[in-house]
Every structure is written in C-alpha cells, then in structure tokens.
Amino acid sequence: MAGGSTFDLTGKRVFVAGHRGMVGSAVVRRLASENCTLLVADRHELDLTKEEPTLKWIQANRPDIVVHAAAKVGGIAANNTFPVDFLCDNLAVELNVIRASHAVGVQRLLFLGSSCIYPKHAKQPIAESELLTGPLEPTNEWYAIAKIAGLKMCQAYRRQYGDDFISVMPTNLYGRGDNYHPDHSHVPAALIRRFHEAKMANAPSVIVWGTGTPLREFLNVDDFADACVFLLKNYSSDLPINVGSGDELSIADFAAAVAEVVGYEGRLIFDTSKPDGTPRKLLDSSRIHALGWRATTSLRAGLASALEDFLQGHGRHLEVSRAS
Ligand code: GDP
Numbered sequence: 001m002a003g004g005s006t007f008d009l010t011g012k013r014v015f016v017a018g019h020r021g022m023v024g025s026a027v028v029r030r031l032a033s034e035n036c037t038l039l040v041a042d043r044h045e046l047d048l049t050k051e052e053p054t055l056k057w058i059q060a061n062r063p064d065i066v067v068h069a070a071a072k073v074g075g076i077a078a079n080n081t082f083p084v085d086f087l088c089d090n091l092a093v094e095l096n097v098i099r100a101s102h103a104v105g106v107q108r109l110l111f112l113g114s115s116c117i118y119p120k121h122a123k124q125p126i127a128e129s130e131l132l133t134g135p136l137e138p139t140n141e142w143y144a145i146a147k148i149a150g151l152k153m154c155q156a157y158r159r160q161y162g163d164d165f166i167s168v169m170p171t172n173l174y175g176r177g178d179n180y181h182p183d184h185s186h187v188p189a190a191l192i193r194r195f196h197e198a199k200m201a202n203a204p205s206v207i208v209w210g211t212g213t214p215l216r217e218f219l220n221v222d223d224f225a226d227a228c229v230f231l232l233k234n235y236s237s238d239l240p241i242n243v244g245s246g247d248e249l250s251i252a253d254f255a256a257a258v259a260e261v262v263g264y265e266g267r268l269i270f271d272t273s274k275p276d277g278t279p280r281k282l283l284d285s286s287r288i289h290a291l292g293w294r295a296t297t298s299l300r301a302g303l304a305s306a307l308e309d310f311l312q313g314h315g316r317h318l319e320v321s322r323a324s
C-alpha cells in the first residue's frame with residue numbers, strides 16, 4: 001500500500017500550529033512522550049492569517065516538522081453563520097503555513113483535514129477515493145472547500161517540489177479542550193454542556209437539534225493525536241488518510257449516551273427546525289488499520305473524560321455559561 005515510510009522524531013523541532021485548539025493541544029500532550037523539541041506560538045505573538053509574520057516566525061524558529069492544526073472550526077450553525085471566516089481565514093492560514101514550511105525546507109508537514117471534505121452522499125463507509133466525486137453538504141461547504149484546498153496544496157507541493165507533506169482526515173472529534181460555545185460548538189460539547197446545565201437546573205426536558213436520525217462516527221481527540229504521531233512516523237503519500245473509530249451511532253443514541261454519562265434523566269426533545277446536516281458520515285479507516293493503528297478509547301470512557309474536563313473548566317467559551 002502507499003505510505004509505509006518510517007520517520008524518526010528524535011531530536012526534531014516540531015511546530016504545532018494551532019496548539020490552543022482541541023486537536024493541537026491533544027497533539028502537544030501526545031508529543032510530550034516523544035524525544036522532540038516542541039515549538040508553539042500564541043495568537044498574540046503570531047497571527048497565522050498574516051503572510052509575512054508567519055514566514056518570519058517560521059524562518060526564525062526553523063521547524064523540522066509542522067503539524068498544521070490551526071483552523072477556524074465550529075459546528076453546523078457556526079459554518080452557516082461565519083462563511084467568510086470558515087472559507088477565507090482557513091485558506092489564508094493554510095497558504096501561509098504551507099508556503100512558509102516549503103520555504104524553510106520542513107522535512108514533513110501533517111495537514112489536518114476533516115471528514116466533511118467528502119461528498120454529502122458519498123458511498124459509506126467513506127474511502128479516501130470518494131474525494132471530489134459529488135456535491136458537498138451545504139451546511140459546511142465553506143469549511144470543506146478550505147480543507148480540500150489545503151489537502152490539494154500538500155499534494156501540489158509534493159508533486160512539484162517533492163515536499164513530504166501529508167493530509168489526515170479525522171472523523172467527528174470530541175474530548176478534552178473542546179469548544180463549549182452554546183451555538184457554535186459541535187454536538188458532543190453542545191450536549192455535554194446543555195445536559196449538565198439542565199441537570200443543575202432540574203429541567204424536565206432538553207433540546208437536541210434536528211431529527212436525531214443522522215448517523216455520525218465519534219473519535220476521542222487523544223486517540224486522534226496518537227494517530228497523528230503514528231502517521232508522522234509511518235506515513236508518506238500524496239493520498240489523504242482517514243482516521244476513524246468505527247463507533248457509529250445515530251444522534252438520538254449519541255444524545256442518550258451523553259445524557260447517561262452526565263447523569264441527566266429528563267426528556268430529550270428533538271428540534272426539527274434545526275438542520276440535520278449530512279445523513280451519514282462514517283469513514284473507511286482500513287488504510288490506517290492496515291498500517292497498524294487503531295483507536296482504543298471507548299465512547300463511554302471518552303465521554304466521561306470529556307465531561308470531567310468540562311467540569312474542571314478546561315474547555316473554551318465556558319465564560320458564556322457564566323454570563324448567561
Ligand atoms: P456535523 O457532523 O458537521 O453535522 O457537525 P455537528 O457536530 O455540528 O452536528 C452533528 C449532528 O448533531 C447534526 O445532525 C446536528 O443537527 C446534531 N445536533 C444535535 N444537537 C446539536 C447541538 O446542540 N449542536 C450541534 N452542533 N449539533 C447538534
């Protein structure tokens with residue numbers, strides 16, 4: 001199969017772009033057990049949407065490896081509300097980070113995509129070969145188009161210059177360091193927060209968006225970070241590679257699982273005025289399985305650790321909770 005090349009992280013300088021985000025912070029935690037030097041830049045120090053400062057920072061810090069985890073991300077409503085941010089900011093960051101990485105001769109770059117890059121009605125489970133075989137899901141096409149462009153930039157730099165830039169497509173992620181904004185988060189963080197607040201308020205019922213019938217696959221972010229490090233060491237190909245858990249369930253069943261983990265016993269009401277998004281999104285992860293990597297965290301255990309993280313106040317946008 002395409003891909004099996006071993007790469008040693010020992011002694012390497014690794015820049016994690018987007019280290020404050022859910023994925024970036026998980027990659028930072030995971031890299032702590034590797035013998036490498038971690039490079040990060042806080043937002044006030046470096047705005048990755050700006051070309052010149054990004055190039056200067058990368059030239060000054062000379063990473064050997066770049067993990068491109070910087071992105072404007074959000075759930076189904078955020079995509080609809082901030083199309084410019086999702087399309088243009090993400091494109092700008094990709095161009096700046098990938099171009100600068102090429103300019104300084106980065107040895108390997110790992111670009112993070114998303115399962116929403118695949119067509120709305122892709123054949124399930126979704127193999128990497130489904131890319132660009134049909135129209136996208138409209139609720140997240142801004143983000144998806146930016147991510148497809150990033151993946152294509154990696155392929156282009158590989159083809160034209162032989163740069164070892166790879167792209168990784170995670171399924172729906174959840175876990176430590178998630179964004180708990182009440183409207184703009186993804187479903188795991190949204191429901192953890194809403195169910196916890198309903199439990200505290202003894203509310204008899206709680207709203208879940210959509211019909212509850214869409215199928216989604218969920219992967220714990222610490223498993224995903226482990227997959228990223230595994231791929232940095234073992235994967236080199238112009239084909240993107242999927243990373244899923246195989247844990248597929250309906251949103252209704254997922255909501256019931258979150259309610260159980262949170263300990264909320266009220267009624268779930270499905271608000272069908274809210275969009276369902278794509279009907280099914282299950283990745284075919286057989287290529288990464290064949291390389292020897294599999295997710296290990298069960299959904300229950302992952303949700304329990306996400307809840308604990310939320311209760312300790314480690315997520316983002318928790319201040320909205322205190323203000324409202
Ligand atoms: P998607 O996989 O890109 O659609 O991302 P989301 O995590 O935003 O949504 C996944 C599914 O969960 C969709 O069918 C949503 O309608 C549903 N969902 C149910 N309740 C919520 C909620 O409170 N927030 C979000 N974001 N989605 C919800």
